[in-house]
Amino acid sequence: MSKFYYNEEQESYDAIVVGTGVSGGWAAKELCEGGLKTLVLERGRMVEHIKDYPTAHMDNWDFPNGGELPREEKARQEKQARTGYTVKAPHNFWFVDDIEHPYNEVKRFDWMRGYHVGGRSIMWGRHSYRWSAMDFEANLRDGIAVDWPVRYKDIAPWYDKVEAYIGVSGENLGLSQLPDGIFEPMMELNCVEQHVREKVAEHFDGRVITAGRVAHINSDKEFGGKNRQRCQFRNRCIRGCPFGAYFSSNSSTLPAAEATGNMTLRPDSIVYEVMYDPDTQKATGVKVIDRVTKEKYEFRAKVIFLCASSMASTAILMQSKSDRFPNGMGNDSDQLGRNIMDHHLGVGAGGKFDGFDDKYYKGRKPNGVYIPRFRNLGGNSDTDKFIRGYGYQGGASRGDWQDTIKELSHGKDLKEAILKPGGWTFGIGGFGEVLPYEDNRMYLDYDNLDQWGMPTVTFDAEFRENEWKMREDMKEQAVAMLEKAGLRDVEPFDNPGALGLGIHEMGTARMGRDPKTSVLNGWNQIHAVKNVYVTDGAFMTSASCVNPSLTYMAFTARAASHAIQELKKGTI
Template identity: 85%
Template sequence: MSKFYYNQEQESYDAIVVGTGISGGWAAKELCENGLKTLVLERGPMVKHRDDYPTANMDPWDFPHGGRITREDKEKQEKQSRTGYTTSAASKHWFVNDLEHPYNETKRFDWMRGYHVGGRSIMWGRHSYRWSDIDFTANKKDGIAVDWPVRYKDIAPWYDKVESYIGVSGENLGLPQLPDGQFEPMMELNCVEDHVREKVAENFGGRVITAGRVAHINSDKKFEGDGRVRCQFRNRCIRGCPFGAYFSSVSSTLPAAEATGNMTLRPDSIVHEVIYDPNTKKATGVKVIDRETKEEFEFKAKVIFLCASAIASTSILMQSKSDRFPDGLGNDSDQLGRNIMDHHLGVGASGKFDGFDDKYYKGRKPNGIYLPRFRNLGGDSNSDKFIRGYGYQGGASRGNWEEIVAEASHGKNFKDAILKPGGWTFGMGGFGEVLPYEDNRMTLDYDKLDKWGLPTITFDAEFKENEWNMREDMKEQAFDMLTKAGLRDVQAFDNPGALGLGIHEMGTARMGRDPKTSVVNGNNQVHGCENVYVTDGAFMASASCVNPSLTYMAFTARAANHAAQELKKGNI
């Protein structure tokens, strides 16, 4: 059976996209819509929207063992199971088998991977926030790492484009640290969330609670894609959404690319090297191993987009060695693999609320509240113990508040439906910025090969003093806000876990102006090989404190349009 979907194999293409997730889908869409014949390569199996969401419509009683995974399942996902993300039978199938895809840890690193068409765009938390110039200028202001070669004005039009296309529900607030956007109607706060919002505003000047800005359609507006309609408030998002209500590449960008007739999609294709031509100083294609047969292929193209996720794309660059780039493609700076970032989470407070016993809410809202950054923005907000900042996600429910926070809800055991609702609880957990440190890094181990004969990845990265100091403030402020909002039995918590737990891997091929200190330029082109673009989390030069996927999409759309124009001009 042919591995190719939508179109048949050609000898060469205008463009190759590696990866089919958040970034890869956008690269495919923009390149194809610009008229480029594009080969899209995915290392995992095919997933078709609706057809391949096996648990999407299953109820708790449909699962054996109460929805808990078996000991055998846990052994196959031992590292991922320690995070809680894979301990539910409803979603464990989206995450890779650790035994088949091993990695090494000098220090604990929680690497969550989804190897299939659609990647982690099927399982993502969907929170979608813009960066501001506070973020883009932070490295320069603090004298840390390298300055971003772009500013908010460069990315704002692409944020507009992405938000308008994917559908993001939210509320414009007029905050300089969290720019407004093109939003669907906000998902309403419930009565306790409204109460806490009022009390926080009353007691803490400048702090604003809003609904999480999430990539969910919340109106009857028609969106492009495979029959996308408004959110049904089922909160089964991680299983795959048959309604296409939240954005994923399989329901949205990949169908758009397919509709042009310019896309060829090949799953089960493990890209491990970009081929470099020293005469032209360009890449000519990629080397691929078939996941099932282990047959080796080469595919050629005029431009290549690496969108395999931060760690995987950098691994490909590291394996792409030549006389010109003996330490990996674009690695003149020795920054390839360095500066691993994520967000640190698992710290905050929760409590009980007496009142509103006659109030409830309809459906299972797939998001909660968001409290934007309020630290180190000038004046009284500044801290002398740490730089940068954090925000909070959380919410209120008559049950377990963590179920409305995507990064906290995975792995909760199924519970029987109860006839009488319990009391109100409210909780909030912080998401803090991790600084880029050169010695937080990944390397390749050629002595430990995987089943395809490729080197495995070793992580050596950790939180440092700035993150630990920030966590103390995150815990204290959450406790203080909930106490002054009138909650009782308020308890602070701090469960740091490790890097990777936020599933927001960033850095490893950072953006910058100078090839001596960075891997890609301001258009996401690899220094010294400018027909290779890196547009997933690898290019990030700093992390901000907001979920990064919207920024990946905006930069990817921008870079794909840049590539199309440069090809037409004959510059790459």
């Protein structure tokens, strides 16, 4: 275990943070910088920045069989492979072994996980968008589920704080549905992306194409000291970035927490219960099983932050049973495990573009284009077919020698063909909002235990009519925009997969105004146990249509500030 992160272990702390992904890293940083002696628990192995990115500098030809894994290895990650890209030799080691970490499905659910220090902050897609005022008001407006107990104005200062710290490249657009932020310089569009941007603006009122807003440093500004520098445009991000160019817990927040001298990081620590004192009506600590030795431990603290991921944090609460909470800690409302959300994707269109044959691009930028939501914003944008909306991600590129049919070329002709780039293609895929349905849920199966004796998670969730109707429009509008932009051979696609495939799991311990209908209050505290905060995707009350990680970080920073203040006042 690295001395860089590890301080002497003890039994009692000011705070405990469970999980080390984007939320856990931010909780650790804020609590430690606030002066709290903080124990950070991670169920997976230790990962040190740079040292433990084994494939970061390898080229494609360094991997046997073009990066395809042997059959016996693939058989251990069949569920993780459902994305189509996660289980490849350059990075499959970040994703769990499905045999060692099983889960159950009443209906298909794609649960992509990484158990290690840093969590999915190492492998995330890095798209970072603010929610809008419209998003926080949507449930109340539509009469769906419960109202958010916060509004955009409450979270805006925390978006500012997070963006200024992590570094987000992007373009301010002045759109109400996609608020502006504090950005690094935008990553430039290539010539075809710029062309499509202009044509879409010309033919469609209110539709904008911009560069994806991604958590990458794109200037010489200093972020987080020596661990981070500007993006090198290698687009090998999922392997772990040795430059710290994109934000991760390992390169940024955990080192900041460690620098205070207040953090103790303990990997290989599976938290399975939050302990409760009925006399004080507070949590007293957590129970842990060592991943390697299977020994059990108890650690105590004044405040606990659950940041283990939407499903994992809720599973911990479900296992935290007592006379006061026979159905799981904080589950007075029977909402624990319900309202599973994600974003539905795999629908859009692609086509070919004739022109710009003398143009190419430099580097491998780690993002493409983004088309913000343009449906149900009022006026002509409204439709009566579905509520809420969607955005698109995509981009343009040129083919290469792989387009050449080898059997039809040889000698001089083949040599000339492989030295010329192929034609331009452009494609976009939608990300649509999934509504919170109470019976889209997870629960624990005590008849099927894992190797540590813990109950496994069972998922019973699916898309509904609103999502299917939305997908029809997502496909139609993708085709319409590409055709108006001058592409040929435009082909739609629609491969829905299942919930979880967006890797944006949300819900299961939603926040709300009423303890009778929600698990958490507007500060991310469990209504009935005020010294337990949940700040990963579990707290989400609706899903918006934008990537949620920036929102998790903003809420985590806000909740940590609140916890520090409440501890000083003695109210928790």
